[in-house]
Amino acid sequence: MTLTKELDSPKDISQGVIFPPGDLYSDEPPLETELHLRQIILLFKCLEWLWRDRNDFYAAGNLTIYYSPHQRKSEDFRGPDFFVVLDTERKTRKSWVVWEEDGKYPHVIVEILSPKTAATDKDLKKKIYQDTFRTHDYFWFDPYTLEFAGFHLVDGAYQPLAANEQGYLWSQQLGLYLGIHQGLLRFFTPEGQLVPTPEETAERLAAKLRELNIDPDTI
Numbered sequence: 001m002t003l004t005k006e007l008d009s010p011k012d013i014s015q016g017v018i019f020p021p022g023d024l025y026s027d028e029p030p031l032e033t034e035l036h037l038r039q040i041i042l043l044f045k046c047l048e049w050l051w052r053d054r055n056d057f058y059a060a061g062n063l064t065i066y067y068s069p070h071q072r073k074s075e076d077f078r079g080p081d082f083f084v085v086l087d088t089e090r091k092t093r094k095s096w097v098v099w100e101e102d103g104k105y106p107h108v109i110v111e112i113l114s115p116k117t118a119a120t121d122k123d124l125k126k127k128i129y130q131d132t133f134r135t136h137d138y139f140w141f142d143p144y145t146l147e148f149a150g151f152h153l154v155d156g157a158y159q160p161l162a163a164n165e166q167g168y169l170w171s172q173q174l175g176l177y178l179g180i181h182q183g184l185l186r187f188f189t190p191e192g193q194l195v196p197t198p199e200e201t202a203e204r205l206a207a208k209l210r211e212l213n214i215d216p217d218t219i
Contacts, residue, residue, distance in 0.1 A: 035143045036081070036112050039184055043082050043110060046187050046195045047174075055090045059083070067098040067105070067132070080125075082110040083135075086173060105133040107173040110185070113142035126151075130158050137171045139178055141185045148180060166192060 040061035047059050064079040083106035085096070098105060109129055111121040121140050129135040130153065138158060139150040150169035151158035161169045168179030168188055176195065177188035187195035196204065 033114070036114065039112050039141070039143050040082050042184055042186070042197070045197050047084065049198050049201070050176075050187065050195050056087055057090055058085045058088050058093070058096075060093070060096065063093075064095045065098065065106070065133075066095055080106065080109045080129075081112045084108040084174065106135050108137045108171055109133075109135050109139070110178075111138075111140045113140050113145075113147060118142070126158065130156075137173045139169065139171075139185075141180075143184065146180055146183065148178075148185065150178065164192075168192070 044059055044061050051057060059082070061082045062079060063083075065083070079096075083096075085101070085104055086107045088101060088104055096106075106129075111117070111125060113121055126138065129138050134153060134156075136153045137150065138153075139148070141148045148167075148169070150161040150171075152161055152172060153159075163169055164177070166177075166179060166188075168177035170177055174187070175190065177190070177192065178185060179188055180186070181194060189195060
C-alpha cells in the first residue's frame with residue numbers, strides 16, 4: 001500500500017480495522033535553523049492574534065498529523081511546518097489525529113523550505129497534500145532565497161496561484177493573502193494591510209498615543 005493510499009477517507013476503512021490510541025504525541029524532527037523556528041512562530045502568532053475572538057479553528061507548527069489506521073509514517077514524511085484546520089475546536093493538542101477529529105485534514109499548509117527538505121516538500125509532500133489530505137491551499141517559502149509559491153486544489157489537482165501586484169498569493173480558505181515582508185512570510189488582509197503581531201499592535205497604539213501627547217505608560 002502506498003503512502004498516499006493509506007487513508008483516503010473514513011469510508012475507505014474496513015470496519016475490522018483497530019485504530020491505535022488517539023492520544024498520540026507529536027514525533028517531528030528538530031527544525032533546521034533558528035530562522036525556520038522564527039518563521040513558524042510568526043505565522044502562528046499573527047493568525048492567533050487576528051482570530052483571537054474565534055474558537056472554530058486549530059493552527060499549529062511542526063506537529064505530526066497521524067492519518068493512517070496502521071500508524072505508519074514514511075521515513076520521508078513528517079508533519080507540516082505550519083497548518084490550519086477550520087471548523088474544529090480551538091484547543092491544545094499533542095498531535096493531530098485524523099480519526100479522532102471527524103476525519104478532518106488541514107485546510108491550509110505552509111512548508112518552510114531548506115536544502116534538506118525542499119525536494120520532499122515540492123514532490124512527495126505536495127502529492128500527499130493533494131491526493132490524500134486534499135488540502136485546499138498549499139504554500140512553500142524559503143526564508144533564505146525568498147522562493148515563494150502557492151497552489152489551490154481545483155478538481156482534485158493543485159493549480160499554481162497567480163500573485164497580485166504586490167506579489168501576494170491569496171488563500172481562499174483563510175480569506176487572507178500571504179506575502180513576503182522584510183524577508184519573512186506574513187499574512188495580509190484582503191485590502192493588502194499587514195496582519196500585525198500583538199507586539200506590533202501595541203507599538204502602533206503607543207505611537208498614536210504619543211502623537212496625541214499621551215504617555216502610553218500612564219494608561
